[in-house]
Amino acid sequence: MTRSGFVIANLFRRRTRTILTLLSVIMAFLLFGLLQSVNHIFNAGADFVGATRLMVQARVSFTSPLPVSMVPKLEAVPGVARVAYSQWFGGVWQENTPLFVFAIDPLRYRDVYPEYLMPDAQWQEFAHTRTAMIAGRQLANQYGWKIGQKIPISSNIYPQKNGSKAWAFDLVGIFDGKDEDWKKRTNVAFINHDYFDEANQFGKGRANFFILELTDANRAEAVSRTVDAMFENSPDETKTQTEKDFNLGFVKQVGDIGLIVRWILFAVFFTLLLVVGNTMAQSVRERVPELAVLKTLGFTDGSVLGFVLAEAVALCLFGGLLGLLLATTLGAMVEKGTGGQFALRLDVSVWLIGIAAIVLMSIAVGLLPALRARRLRIVDALAGR
Amino acid sequence: MLTQALAIAGINIRSIPERWGSSLVIVIGLAGVVAVFTALLAMATGFESTLKATGRADAAIIMRGGSNAELNSGLDRDSTELIEQQPGIATGADGKPLASAEMLIIAELIRKDDVKNGANITVRGVEPTAFALRPRLRIVAGRSFTPGLRELIVGRGVLRQFQGAELGKVVRMRGSDWTVVGEFESGDAHDSELWTDINVARSTFGRNGSSSVLVALDGADGLRRLKSAVAADPRLTLDVLREQDYFSGQTKQFRKTIGFLAGVVTLIMALGAAFAALNSMYAAVAARGKEIATLRAIGFGGLPVLVSVMIEALLLALAGGLLGALIAYVLFNGLSVSTLGQNFTQVVFNFKVTAELVARGLIIAVVIGMIGGLLPAIRAARLPVSTSLREL
Numbered sequence: 001m002t003r004s005g006f007v008i009a010n011l012f013r014r015r016t017r018t019i020l021t022l023l024s025v026i027m028a029f030l031l032f033g034l035l036q037s038v039n040h041i042f043n044a045g046a047d048f049v050g051a052t053r054l055m056v057q058a059r060v061s062f063t064s065p066l067p068v069s070m071v072p073k074l075e076a077v078p079g080v081a082r083v084a085y086s087q088w089f090g091g092v093w094q095e096n097t098p099l100f101v102f103a104i105d106p107l108r109y110r111d112v113y114p115e116y117l118m119p120d121a122q123w124q125e126f127a128h129t130r131t132a133m134i135a136g137r138q139l140a141n142q143y144g145w146k147i148g149q150k151i152p153i154s155s156n157i158y159p160q161k162n163g164s165k166a167w168a169f170d171l172v173g174i175f176d177g178k179d180e181d182w183k184k185r186t187n188v189a190f191i192n193h194d195y196f197d198e199a200n201q202f203g204k205g206r207a208n209f210f211i212l213e214l215t216d217a218n219r220a221e222a223v224s225r226t227v228d229a230m231f232e233n234s235p236d237e238t239k240t241q242t243e244k245d246f247n248l249g250f251v252k253q254v255g256d257i258g259l260i261v262r263w264i265l266f267a268v269f270f271t272l273l274l275v276v277g278n279t280m281a282q283s284v285r286e287r288v289p290e291l292a293v294l295k296t297l298g299f300t301d302g303s304v305l306g307f308v309l310a311e312a313v314a315l316c317l318f319g320g321l322l323g324l325l326l327a328t329t330l331g332a333m334v335e336k337g338t339g340g341q342f343a344l345r346l347d348v349s350v351w352l353i354g355i356a357a358i359v360l361m362s363i364a365v366g367l368l369p370a371l372r373a374r375r376l377r378i379v380d381a382l383a384g385r
Numbered sequence: 386m387l388t389q390a391l392a393i394a395g396i397n398i399r400s401i402p403e404r405w406g407s408s409l410v411i412v413i414g415l416a417g418v419v420a421v422f423t424a425l426l427a428m429a430t431g432f433e434s435t436l437k438a439t440g441r442a443d444a445a446i447i448m449r450g451g452s453n454a455e456l457n458s459g460l461d462r463d464s465t466e467l468i469e470q471q472p473g474i475a476t477g478a479d480g481k482p483l484a485s486a487e488m489l490i491i492a493e494l495i496r497k498d499d500v501k502n503g504a505n506i507t508v509r510g511v512e513p514t515a516f517a518l519r520p521r522l523r524i525v526a527g528r529s530f531t532p533g534l535r536e537l538i539v540g541r542g543v544l545r546q547f548q549g550a551e552l553g554k555v556v557r558m559r560g561s562d563w564t565v566v567g568e569f570e571s572g573d574a575h576d577s578e579l580w581t582d583i584n585v586a587r588s589t590f591g592r593n594g595s596s597s598v599l600v601a602l603d604g605a606d607g608l609r610r611l612k613s614a615v616a617a618d619p620r621l622t623l624d625v626l627r628e629q630d631y632f633s634g635q636t637k638q639f640r641k642t643i644g645f646l647a648g649v650v651t652l653i654m655a656l657g658a659a660f661a662a663l664n665s666m667y668a669a670v671a672a673r674g675k676e677i678a679t680l681r682a683i684g685f686g687g688l689p690v691l692v693s694v695m696i697e698a699l700l701l702a703l704a705g706g707l708l709g710a711l712i713a714y715v716l717f718n719g720l721s722v723s724t725l726g727q728n729f730t731q732v733v734f735n736f737k738v739t740a741e742l743v744a745r746g747l748i749i750a751v752v753i754g755m756i757g758g759l760l761p762a763i764r765a766a767r768l769p770v771s772t773s774l775r776e777l
Contacts, residue, residue, distance in 0.1 A: 271417030
């Protein structure tokens with residue numbers, strides 16, 4: 001019998017126990033994988049955004065819009081190549097489903113966000129049709145919107161001139177993202193700022209965000225400072241930050257959820273460590289006489305330690321990988337079920353953390369029993385002392 | 386039979402210290418489940434109770450039709466004044482309607498544990514009546530703002546979570562300086578706000594109306610009268626909501642999200658713990674095989690053995706559940722956190738571990754304990770006496 005065969009045979013001697021232990025390891029890593037991917041959403045997720053873009057908002061808060069007349073001033077700042085702007089529309093679909101709808105200047109936005117892909121003809125039509133709207137692939141798929149349709153969307157902020165908050169737009173284009181990360185960000189729709197500005201009842205010529213495309217990413221610091229200094233002490237004081245910082249800050253607004261998730265992870269992991277560790281210790285305790293026999297037969301202390309450790313590693317590795325796999329499948333199902341709104345994806349980094357956790361756990365739960373097995377003195381063990 | 390079961394259970398329980406290790410698995414596994422479950426729901430409960438405490442049943446909030454939140458709402462000066470003249474609104478001692486036009490502004494403050502990213506904070510411009518409409522709100526340090534000056538008072542919740550708005554500090558908004566002159570406490574969602582005079586806010590932010598109007602209702606049918614008068618007036622398109630309902634309505638989404646998270650996490654963890662409990666109860670039964678067989682041989686029945694194993698599993702589970710609830714209570718009860726509320730601003734609230742939550746956690750623990758105990762108990766009851774006795 002080979003050594004690995006011996007380990008496997010040992011594992012299956014107490015079939016119920018092995019299977020039950022395995023199941024608890026699987027559950028723990030399923031939870032670990034899911035929570036880690038949620039944690040991931042809260043912590044990072046902003047790495048892929050362009051380093052050459054700055055977001056300008058009102059210093060008091062981005063909910064106070066700034067005048068669009070700032071555009072030429074911003075464009076004159078050295079290092080700024082192009083300026084786009086967008087305003088939150090407060091879109092509502094049907095009864096009460098909020099939508100991400102922004103009023104933008106189409107051609108400026110297209111220049112600043114080359115990550116959004118759409119045929120040129122559709123961009124042109126968007127720019128030249130006043131009531132036009134374009135939607136991201138994800139959003140269009142979710143609600144079954146087709147090009148050419150009139151899409152009814154209400155605003156929970158802006159009434160039209162006639163006082164009605166029910167708007168309707170002509171869908172003239174559907175855009176895609178250039179890669180996986182940007183495809184996830186196609187759950188938005190855009191309408192024409194010119195038309196919106198004219199047709200709504202108040203708030204003329206304003207925008208929540210100005211997006212600056214820089215000539216050179218290294219000038220981000222300098223440009224932010226210049227812009228903020230330019231409007232200091234005016235009613236329209238600005239706060240300029242990189243797109244990455246902006247996104248990070250936006251996610252942080254949700255608050256301490258990240259912290260709570262870490263607490264849960266800790267609790268789960270701790271519980272698991274004790275449970276599995278205990279089972280391992282027990283299985284070694286029960287086999288003390290056998291291990292002594294092995295030693296009598298001439299197996300070295302080192303190889304007895306190896307047997308016990310290998311059992312722990314096998315349990316953790318098999319259960320852990322299965323748990324992570326399950327989490328990946330479940331995460332993909334959640335992502336599909338919510339139309340990509342909740343991207344619970346277990347990407348490479350989550351897997352790497354998961355594998356690190358598996359290794360850590362194998363050592364933590366296997367080492368003590370293994371050391372005990374190694375220290376075993378044949379005489380005492382056989383005598384049952 | 387019961388006496389037999391109790392006798393065996395007594396022996397079992399007294400022998401637990403002899404085999405701490407495997408019993409600990411159940412206790413700790415269930416402590417983990419109950420701690421996580423209680424902590425998550427304590428968060429939802431805390432958020433809910435903060436918002437539910439906010440609204441009064443005898444007051445109504447009036448916003449532009451279809452706004453959903455004060456942030457989205459905007460009323461011009463004419464509508465604001467018109468609203469205050471509607472029927473159904475109580476009158477104050479001075480003979481004027483008990484109504485406060487309020488304007489919502491959002492400012493950014495930096496979290497205490499952060500250096501750069503700002504979080505949205507509500508700044509509420511109010512009329513003097515606002516204080517009468519919220520009797521629970523008290524100034525606890527400094528003084529109230531002076532109408533006409535750029536002064537702010539700050540809620541206790543803001544001070545707990547954010548920096549830069551302490552008493553005496555200057556907050557910068559729209560190119561002007563605002564001095565914090567007082568602290569207030571209301572024990573509800575207003576603790577997460579800064580307050581100032583609405584007229585100063587109007588002139589600084591270049592707006593002349595309000596976001597909403599809060600009114601005290603006149604008698605039990607005040608709301609009905611107000612609603613029908615507003616609906617009948619062609620100049621007004623408004624939503625009139627009982628203040629309590631407005632704030633309670635904001636908790637649904639949060640409760641749903643946290644409830645879902647708690648459900649999934651608890652279910653998975655509970656499965657893990659149940660497997661572990663099964664494992665250790667099987668081990669406990671196996672270790673006592675000879676003992677059980679002896680008992681059977683001297684006349685104890687199978688059922689008492691089964692019941693005794695179940696009692697042991699349940700007691701261990703209960704101990705684990707209590708430990709978990711205790712951990713959740715010590716670590717989380719009263720913990721102050723904040724998250725985004727309806728107005729896209731931070732709502733500061735405290736975790737609240739209630740007796741009901743603890744009870745629910747214990748029920749979960751007992752159910753898992755039963756699952757973990759039943760199969761091993763059946764095995765114990767069916768143990769063939771003769772073979773077990775021969776086993777070394």
